[in-house]
Amino acid sequence: MKIFFGSRLFETRGLFFDKDGTLVDLHHQYSTLMDKRAEKILIRYPQEGGFRRALCRAVGYDPESRTIAHGGPLAVATREQTLEIVSNFLAGQGLSGEKAERIARESFQLADRELGWEELIRPMEGLTALLSSLGGKEVSVACLTNDEHRRARAILEFLKVAEFFQLVLGGDEVSRPKPDAEMIQEACRRLGLHPREIVYVGDTVSDMIMARRAGAGLAVAVLGGAADESILAAEADVVISNLRAISVSGET
Numbered sequence: 001m002k003i004f005f006g007s008r009l010f011e012t013r014g015l016f017f018d019k020d021g022t023l024v025d026l027h028h029q030y031s032t033l034m035d036k037r038a039e040k041i042l043i044r045y046p047q048e049g050g051f052r053r054a055l056c057r058a059v060g061y062d063p064e065s066r067t068i069a070h071g072g073p074l075a076v077a078t079r080e081q082t083l084e085i086v087s088n089f090l091a092g093q094g095l096s097g098e099k100a101e102r103i104a105r106e107s108f109q110l111a112d113r114e115l116g117w118e119e120l121i122r123p124m125e126g127l128t129a130l131l132s133s134l135g136g137k138e139v140s141v142a143c144l145t146n147d148e149h150r151r152a153r154a155i156l157e158f159l160k161v162a163e164f165f166q167l168v169l170g171g172d173e174v175s176r177p178k179p180d181a182e183m184i185q186e187a188c189r190r191l192g193l194h195p196r197e198i199v200y201v202g203d204t205v206s207d208m209i210m211a212r213r214a215g216a217g218l219a220v221a222v223l224g225g226a227a228d229e230s231i232l233a234a235e236a237d238v239v240i241s242n243l244r245a246i247s248v249s250g251e252t
Contacts, residue, residue: 127161
């Protein structure tokens with residue numbers, strides 16, 4: 001199937017997407033989530049001064065501007081990796097390793113329970129229109145994310161777009177998450193494709209490195225997520241402004 005990515009035309013059998021920052025508004029989602037996690041941590045371990053700011057910045061989040069750092073843990077790490085960073089930060093404040101991990105884990109779990117998808121999840125511009133245009137076409141659509149499979153699937157269902165994906169592959173389903181090539185390789189194995197036949201669309205350098213390591217036919221970087229254009233351009237085959245730049249007909 002021939003698809004335009006901006007002005008670049010590529011014939012593909014598989015269109016693979018990252019989730020956060022590509023399909024879902026990363027800055028809104030993770031700033032809201034980290035604010036709630038920090039709130040729960042401070043209930044269990046009350047601190048004053050710059051503690052909250054330092055805690056948030058340890059995972060690549062600026063609580064004043066409510067933005068996620070390009071390439072920071074919240075942008076590219078798995079949930080367990082982020083939890084480990086927070087645990088280590090708390091241990092560095094004088095808590096025992098066991099207590100630090102318990103506080104971090106409980107706070108993450110409570111934040112997950114209290115925040116509904118309505119508060120967390122916003123689609124990236126052009127998502128529904130793009131997926132609708134691909135529906136029924138001869139192309140396999142997949143979501144490859146370092147997030148857990150269960151959570152990723154639930155988010156796509158909330159956005160009412162899960163039906164468009166033939167595969168959702170989470171970081172908990174592979175032994176080596178991004179930027180290792182395993183995720184693309186496993187997705188291709190499940191869908192009966194070769195990496196050179198697919199296009200991978202993501203918003204981070206890790207996404208582009210994974211695509212290159214796997215031998216993907218085309219690595220497409222989309223802006224508005226976790227990295228700026230100059231950084232992405234050095235690693236991607238194509239950089240597009242948003243999902244509206246992907247078109248079956250070439251009309252953007």
